[in-house]
Amino acid sequence: xxxxxxxxxxxxxxxxxxxxxxxxxxxxxxxxxxxxxxxxxxxxxxxxxxxxxxxxxxxxxxxxxxxxxxxxxxxxxxxxxxxxxxxxxxxxxxxxxxxxxxxxxxxxxxxxxxxxxxxxxxxxxxxxxxxxxxxxxxxxxxxxxxxxxxxxxxxxxxxxxxxxxxxxxxxxxxxxxxxxxxxxxxxxxxxxxxx
Numbered sequence: 001x002x003x004x005x006x007x008x009x010x011x012x013x014x015x016x017x018x019x020x021x022x023x024x025x026x027x028x029x030x031x032x033x034x035x036x037x038x039x040x041x042x043x044x045x046x047x048x049x050x051x052x053x054x055x056x057x058x059x060x061x062x063x064x065x066x067x068x069x070x071x072x073x074x075x076x077x078x079x080x081x082x083x084x085x086x087x088x089x090x091x092x093x094x095x096x097x098x099x100x101x102x103x104x105x106x107x108x109x110x111x112x113x114x115x116x117x118x119x120x121x122x123x124x125x126x127x128x129x130x131x132x133x134x135x136x137x138x139x140x141x142x143x144x145x146x147x148x149x150x151x152x153x154x155x156x157x158x159x160x161x162x163x164x165x166x167x168x169x170x171x172x173x174x175x176x177x178x179x180x181x182x183x184x185x186x187x188x189x190x191x192x193x194x195x
Contacts, residue, residue, distance in 0.1 A: 002108070003027055004068045005055035007076075008120035009039075009047025012128055018042035019127025020051035023119040024058055033058055034119055036127035048073040049094035051124060052080065056101045066106040072117045081109040122191075130155055131187055155184050164188055 004025045011018040018039040024032045037054055039047055052071060059067045071077055078084040079095060086092045114121065131153060153164040155173075162173040164184050175182040 002066050002068045003059075003064055004029075004070055005059055006112070006117050006120040007048070007051035007055040007069065007071045008117055008124045009042075009044065009049070009051035009073075010121075010124045010128055011042055011044040011047050013041075015041050015043045015046075017128050018044070018047040018050075019124045019129075020047055020054045021120045021123025021125070021127055022051055022055035022058065023123065024055065024062075031119065033062075034123050036123040036131065038127045038130055043090075045073075045075060045088070045091060046094065047124070048076045049091055049098065051120065052076055053094065053098050053101065055120075056098060056105075056107075059105070060101055065104070068108045068110055070110045070112045070117065071120070072112055072114045074111055077109045077111045126191055129187065131184075131191065153184075153188055155187075 006023045006025070007021070009018065009020045018041065020037045020039055021035070023034045026032050035054055035058060037050070039050055042050070048071065052069065055069065056067075069077075069080075075084070079086050079091065080098060086095055153166065155162040155164065162171055162184050164171045166188065169185060170176065171182045171184045173182050173184055176185065
């Protein structure tokens with residue numbers, strides 16, 4: 001069984017506030033990594049493409065050379081696999097970026113129903129909420145579980161960027177400094193990132 005990368009993107013408004021989410025599973029089906037990226041204002045299809053790129057970047061970063069790419073967007077799966085033509089120029093540019101990353105890799109494409117894409121969907125929704133693991137997040141395997149461990153979460157909103165230190169349950173925002181708790185920690189707890 002090959003490693004699997006799941007992706008999902010969404011847009012609230014189409015175009016509107018968009019986010020990309022992805023999850024990587026090893027050949028035993030264990031969740032190894034998950035990521036989210038706020039995208040600003042994009043269409044739903046652009047967000048789906050950017051989520052596929054987010055997933056593939058992690059595949060490349062890990063040095064994997066074979067992957068099954070899974071998503072619930074028939075458009076993206078069929079266009080990236082070459083089954084359908086790409087008519088929208090903006091999607092063509094994103095497909096070129098994906099193909100450049102995929103050069104030298106063996107990528108199999110598989111459409112999955114939304115219910116089988118839940119972790120990538122959850123990450124996309126967190127990204128649309130402005131919550132995303134940053135590029136410099138320390139991630140890895142917890143010694144007691146096969147789940148990915150996210151230690152630092154970055155919030156980006158109109159007021160700035162805030163860093164939540166999950167092991168210490170601290171945030172860099174002024175609200176946390178004055179009260180010892182904040183909305184960012186609440187979102188992390190609601191998302192299941194904290195104990």
